[in-house]
Amino acid sequence: MQDIVLGIGGWLTLQALGLEVDVCHLNEGHAALVVLERARHAMQQHQMSFWEALWATRAGNVFTTHTPVAAGFDTFPPALLEQYLPYFQGYLSQLGLPLGELMALGRRDPHDTQEPFNMAYLAMRGCGIAHGVSRLHGIVSRRLFQPLYPRWPVHDVPIGHITNGVHAPSWDSPWADTLWTDACGKGRWGSPFEPLADAIQCLSDAELWQCRAAERQDLVRYARQRLALQLGQRGAYPEVVTQAAQVLDPNILTLGFARRFTAYKRPNLLLQDPQRLLRLLCDPQRPVQLIVAGKAHPHDAEGKQMVQAWATFMQQPVVQQHAVFLEDYDMALAQELVQGVDVWINTPKRPWEACGTSGMKVLVNGGLNLSELDGWWAEAYTPEVGWALGDGQEHNEPEWDAVEAAQLYTLLEQHIVPEFYDRDAQGIPHAWVARMRASMSSLAPQFSSSRMLCDYVERLYLPAAHAVQRRLAQGGRLGRQLYAWHQALTARWHEIHWGALEVHQEDDTWVFRVQLFLGDIDPQWVRVELYAEPVAEEQPIRIVMQQGEALAGAINGYTYQGSVTTSRPGWHFTPRMLPFHPEVQVPLEASQIAWQR
Numbered sequence: 310m311q312d313i314v315l316g317i318g319g320w321l322t323l324q325a326l327g328l329e330v331d332v333c334h335l336n337e338g339h340a341a342l343v344v345l346e347r348a349r350h351a352m353q354q355h356q357m358s359f360w361e362a363l364w365a366t367r368a369g370n371v372f373t374t375h376t377p378v379a380a381g382f383d384t385f386p387p388a389l390l391e392q393y394l395p396y397f398q399g400y401l402s403q404l405g406l407p408l409g410e411l412m413a414l415g416r417r418d419p420h421d422t423q424e425p426f427n428m429a430y431l432a433m434r435g436c437g438i439a440h441g442v443s444r445l446h447g448i449v450s451r452r453l454f455q456p457l458y459p460r461w462p463v464h465d466v467p468i469g470h471i472t473n474g475v476h477a478p479s480w481d482s483p484w485a486d487t488l489w490t491d492a493c494g495k496g497r498w499g500s501p502f503e504p505l506a507d508a509i510q511c512l513s514d515a516e517l518w519q520c521r522a523a524e525r526q527d528l529v530r531y532a533r534q535r536l537a538l539q540l541g542q543r544g545a546y547p548e549v550v551t552q553a554a555q556v557l558d559p560n561i562l563t564l565g566f567a568r569r570f571t572a573y574k575r576p577n578l579l580l581q582d583p584q585r586l587l588r589l590l591c592d593p594q595r596p597v598q599l600i601v602a603g604k605a606h607p608h609d610a611e612g613k614q615m616v617q618a619w620a621t622f623m624q625q626p627v628v629q630q631h632a633v634f635l636e637d638y639d640m641a642l643a644q645e646l647v648q649g650v651d652v653w654i655n656t657p658k659r660p661w662e663a664c665g666t667s668g669m670k671v672l673v674n675g676g677l678n679l680s681e682l683d684g685w686w687a688e689a690y691t692p693e694v695g696w697a698l699g700d701g702q703e704h705n706e707p708e709w710d711a712v713e714a715a716q717l718y719t720l721l722e723q724h725i726v727p728e729f730y731d732r733d734a735q736g737i738p739h740a741w742v743a744r745m746r747a748s749m750s751s752l753a754p755q756f757s758s759s760r761m762l763c764d765y766v767e768r769l770y771l772p773a774a775h776a777v778q779r780r781l782a783q784g785g786r787l788g789r790q791l792y793a794w795h796q797a798l799t800a801r802w803h804e805i806h807w808g809a810l811e812v813h814q815e816d817d818t819w820v821f822r823v824q825l826f827l828g829d830i831d832p833q834w835v836r837v838e839l840y841a842e843p844v845a846e847e848q849p850i851r852i853v854m855q856q857g858e859a860l861a862g863a864i865n866g867y868t869y870q871g872s873v874t875t876s877r878p879g880w881h882f883t884p885r886m887l888p889f890h891p892e893v894q895v896p897l898e899a900s901q902i903a904w905q906r
Contacts, residue, residue: 312383312428313393316342317400320350331774334371335436338383338428344370344435345411349404355785359404363435364795365788367898369777371769372436374429374468377449377663383428387412390426417456433457437776437894438769440469442664445687449660458900462842464849467897471768472685473664474761477753480670482648484523488516489673498759506750514742515735521651521675521745526559528649532600532633533557539636556630557598562729564679564721565650566667567602567638570612573661576603577615579654581714583622589721590631595730597721599632600650602642647671652725655680656717659687659703672753675745679720681713685756694748696720779892791892794834795899798888804828805886807905808866812879818872819879821854823905825886826866832856836889837869841881850875854884 320343323330333343344367351362376382390397390412401408413419414434415426433439433454441447447470451463458466477498481489489497492508537553557563570576579586579599589597601619605612616634623632635642647653647670655668655678662684669685671678678695680686690697698713698720732738754760780788808824821839839852854871873882883906888899896902 312339316340317346319343320346331369331777332770335432336373337375338432341428341432357785359406361789361792364792365780365785368437368780369773370436371773372432372439374450375663377661384425386425440471443472443685444470446663458896460902471764473666474756474758475666475669476758477673480647481673482524484520485674488520505754509750514737517742518737524649525563529557529559531645535635536633561596561598563598563651565600565646566654567646570603570605570615572611573658575656578656578714585718595726602635602638604638648674650676652677652679657681657683659683669756801829802901805903818874820872822870823884836887838885839871839882840885
């Protein structure tokens with residue numbers, strides 16, 4: 310019911326408000342039913358069939374997937390959908406869409422009547438653009454959605470990425486806001502990014518370090534107040550509440566993290582060796598303090614146990630001056646934490662963090678990140694801006710958590726703590742401040758919502774708006790043509806077959822000639838390519854082959870020729886045939902493919 314209200318009701322609401330929109334952005338699959346209602350609206354406006362209307366409107370729908378696991382998709386068993394048949398029967402009759410065809414839009418196998426209805430699959434089939442929320446998440450999402458594109462390489466699955474960003478003015482401290490405003494002016498986050506980076510480079514080490522000290526002091530003051538409040542609410546003795554004013558120290562290295570406590574986020578990685586953590590916190594020469602916050606889902610028993618483990622650790626008298634767990638985690642607490650911590654710790658299990666934005670929020674305040682190479686940090690990390698956990702690979706070995714926990718302790722003991730306390734005569738840790746400067750100048754602008762919005766507008770919204778306008782112009786003429794084109798292509802695809810392939814080498818260039826018989830398919834409807842899988846970190850190689858002379862005695866048979874200069878062997882390359890139309894997104898809208906072998 311929620312998805313019906315959000316999708317179908319959402320479009321109806323836009324119509325009731327008199328808002329004519331070109332681009333409809335689906336955030337996750339929850340709103341995917343909007344593609345049906347938008348198509349129905351086009352049917353009424355232009356007297357089209359449902360499929361013509363879907364082809365016409367799909368170009369204006371944009372789909373963002375956020376989950377890195379298939380279990381995160383909304384799926385509904387067929388029996389549950391049948392409960393809503395009294396509503397859907399009338400609605401589907403308006404669409405002219407049999408229930409079976411609707412169900413097929415949300416299934417990997419359209420013919421499997423027992424397969425659940427997947428809202429993310431409906432979104433993919435009803436949108437003209439799809440993307441993930443970080444570079445790594447784009448890679449993960451291509452793997453997740455590959456079943457919708459059988460025989461297509463994972464690199465060709467039509468999902469890109471736009472990495473999330475955060476609204477810096479919502480998360481900067483008063484001290485950081487003054488710093489950025491003085492350096493860049495009041496229009497700092499609405500202007501091009503280059504002046505932001507240049508302005509931070511011009512600030513002195515003393516200015517940056519003074520800002521960091523003021524932010525840390527504010528956080529310590531807030532943490533003491535919040536701790537006293539939660540102790541009082543628990544009925545603690547007055548002298549215990551009073552002692553809250555003595556915890557923490559505004560002059561020592563402050564680590565922090567806050568998150569939903571659940572297994573894949575591994576919030577207890579830092580607790581793998583409690584004694585080693587205790588030695589870090591209580592070092593008399595170079596002490597460390599820790600502020601933790603977070604909640605577990607009410608039904609997540611394992612997450613609750615993780616919260617309890619931290620609470621138990623922090624109840625030790627020797628720990629209480631150096632570490633606090635702040636309860637009732639909310640946005641107000643998050644703001645204080647990201648403004649005041651020196652190092653933000655994030656320890657998800659790669660690649661389960663689709664993007665993550667908590668670590669982005671410390672950037673504007675001069676905080677540094679110590680994070681798993683997952684989500685946004687996998688593309689943001691360089692050695693001069695922070696520290697990285699893991700080896701950039703996926704690991705399912707049970708012992709891997711212990712490996713990364715040891716790495717976490719070592720980074721703190723041998724690199725982070727010594728760098729923080731390595732001061733000059735004026736008390737400034739220049740190496741630390743240099744890292745702050747690099748992070749603030751290069752990462753804060755890059756992972757801001759200003760950059761993200763520019764990406765959305767330029768890469769998604771404007772192309773989608775122009776495409777849907779073309780398809781709906783003249784009563785949806787192009788949309789009708791594209792549907793007819795796809796119907797004809799689909800009906801004739803089985804007629805194609807490959808002939809002989811000739812391969813020879815000229816110096817360091819491979820030359821390929823292949824025969825192709827198209828049946829009744831117009832040669833202009835297809836593209837023939839040479840394809841090679843990527844090696845290491847390279848991109849796949851795709852070379853368009855040129856249509857040559859017609860084959861003697863053949864009906865609609867041609868030779869296609871292509872060449873590639875490479876050190877790779879010729880057998881790495883395979884000819885393939887794809888649908889082609891300048892107005893169609895392949896394979897998102899036309900997923901046929903034929904391989905020579």
